[in-house]
Amino acid sequence: MIDLMLLVTIFFAIAMIGAALVAIRVKQISIAMLAAGLVSLLASVMFLFFAAPDVAMTEAAIGSGLTTFLFFFVLGRVRGDQRD
Amino acid sequence: MVYVAMVTGFILILMGLYGALTNSNILRMIVAFSVANTGVNIVLVAVGYIDGRTAPILDAAVPVAEAAVRIIDPVPQALVLTAIVIGLGVTTLMLAYAYKLYEIKGTLDIAQFSELKW
Amino acid sequence: MIKRFIVLLFLLGLGLVFAGLLSGYSADNELNLTGRYYAEHTAQDIGAANIVTAIIVTYRGLDTLGEVTVLFLTATIVAVLLGRGVAQKGKSLQRDLPKSGELLTTGSFLLVPLILLLGAYVFINGHLTPGGGFQGGAIVASAILLMLLTDPLRHFSHRLISIIESISGLFFLGIGVLGIFLAGGFLDNRIFPIGEFGSLFSAGAIPVIYSLIGLKVGAEFSSMLVNFSETEGS
Numbered sequence: 001m002i003d004l005m006l007l008v009t010i011f012f013a014i015a016m017i018g019a020a021l022v023a024i025r026v027k028q029i030s031i032a033m034l035a036a037g038l039v040s041l042l043a044s045v046m047f048l049f050f051a052a053p054d055v056a057m058t059e060a061a062i063g064s065g066l067t068t069f070l071f072f073f074v075l076g077r078v079r080g081d082q083r084d
Numbered sequence: 085m086v087y088v089a090m091v092t093g094f095i096l097i098l099m100g101l102y103g104a105l106t107n108s109n110i111l112r113m114i115v116a117f118s119v120a121n122t123g124v125n126i127v128l129v130a131v132g133y134i135d136g137r138t139a140p141i142l143d144a145a146v147p148v149a150e151a152a153v154r155i156i157d158p159v160p161q162a163l164v165l166t167a168i169v170i171g172l173g174v175t176t177l178m179l180a181y182a183y184k185l186y187e188i189k190g191t192l193d194i195a196q197f198s199e200l201k202w
Numbered sequence: 203m204i205k206r207f208i209v210l211l212f213l214l215g216l217g218l219v220f221a222g223l224l225s226g227y228s229a230d231n232e233l234n235l236t237g238r239y240y241a242e243h244t245a246q247d248i249g250a251a252n253i254v255t256a257i258i259v260t261y262r263g264l265d266t267l268g269e270v271t272v273l274f275l276t277a278t279i280v281a282v283l284l285g286r287g288v289a290q291k292g293k294s295l296q297r298d299l300p301k302s303g304e305l306l307t308t309g310s311f312l313l314v315p316l317i318l319l320l321g322a323y324v325f326i327n328g329h330l331t332p333g334g335g336f337q338g339g340a341i342v343a344s345a346i347l348l349m350l351l352t353d354p355l356r357h358f359s360h361r362l363i364s365i366i367e368s369i370s371g372l373f374f375l376g377i378g379v380l381g382i383f384l385a386g387g388f389l390d391n392r393i394f395p396i397g398e399f400g401s402l403f404s405a406g407a408i409p410v411i412y413s414l415i416g417l418k419v420g421a422e423f424s425s426m427l428v429n430f431s432e433t434e435g436s
């Protein structure tokens with residue numbers, strides 16, 4: 001049981017690091033924003049493993065939901081400059 | 085399990101800082117900062133975890149008398165809850181300033197903003 | 203190139219600091235003094251089943267007041283930065299907006315009331331279940347976001363949002379000051395009877411305070427979203 005939790009945690013850790021790598025390295029900025037939202041979403045699942053349901057709810061609603069939408073609002077206004 | 089989460093959090097902080105320091109697009113720097121922010125939250129939550137215990141909510145499964153030996157530390161969770169909300173505030177402010185800079189210069193490349201460079 | 207080298211050097215130093223922290227860290231087997239105090243005293247002192255809520259609203263209530271103030275300042279600065287003058291209001295759009303589909307329009311009619319209801323449920327039950335004012339406020343703001351997605355040019359009343367925000371903020375402070383006169387101190391929740399542990403109307407003023415926080419936070423997030431959305435026409 002404990003080992004299963006450890007395996008799942010390691011899986012989520014690898015997925016988060018992969019998503020963060022995408023968020024930092026990928027060429028299109030819209031994909032980078034989605035990947036940053038994915039990091040937050042995976043983190044909120046991880047908070048659930050660590051017995052923190054309050055934090056998981058906050059992270060899912062605020063860190064992963066609203067932040068991503070705010071990014072896209074701004075990206076929509078500055079079109080034409082999305083590649084670096 | 086705690087160590088895995090802490091290592092992940094530290095790696096996320098380092099990756100976020102690397103992205104914020106090496107990218108030249110302001111929006112990408114903000115994205116990188118939000119990744120670093122998530123990393124800090126993971127480290128803080130992992131510090132409060134105690135193996136084999138449950139969430140700090142008292143109900144039928146966790147009676148009041150046994151609370152002290154059944155629940156994990158609630159203080160880091162309260163801190164992280166505050167940190168997430170403030171993190172959104174900081175990100176929003178950065179985005180508003182980035183939009184304002186774009187309106188003035190027509191670009192988001194940090195190298196073009198050279199007025200205060202020395 | 204030299205810049206990237208300096209960055210890598212800095213991150214290497216920071217990584218060494220983190221490695222030092224990790225190697226010196228040993229997991230606790232029992233609660234520390236503060237955590238133990240909260241675990242043992244929350245039930246009879248505060249009466250809230252969710253200890254995290256008890257800490258946020260009562261034990262560290264002043265921190266939460268500061269947090270709400272920071273959010274208020276953020277919403278104000280965003281409004282000042284992105285708000286348009288009256289003169290520019292009639293300007294035409296830069297680009298044609300795609301029509302929102304039938305599915306989104308109909309779906310938002312069905313979903314917006316349900317989402318608002320869920321938000322209200324989350325912040326009223328903050329002292330019993332996971333959740334509370336901040337999460338509930340974010341859920342309420344996501345209902346506003348859905349309405350914005352359906353019709354990006356929809357005009358939301360800034361006056362209504364700011365009235366909700368200021369009134370709930372005033373009541374939050376008023377309940378805090380009442381705590382000085384009727385109970386132990388500022389933001390003390392025992393101005394109302396603590397009630398039966400685990401029922402909806404328990405934990406004194408916590409449901410009231412957290413509902414007010416939820417309304418305030420929801421109004422602040424909504425004002426940020428509306429301000430960002432209204433830059434479309436400028």
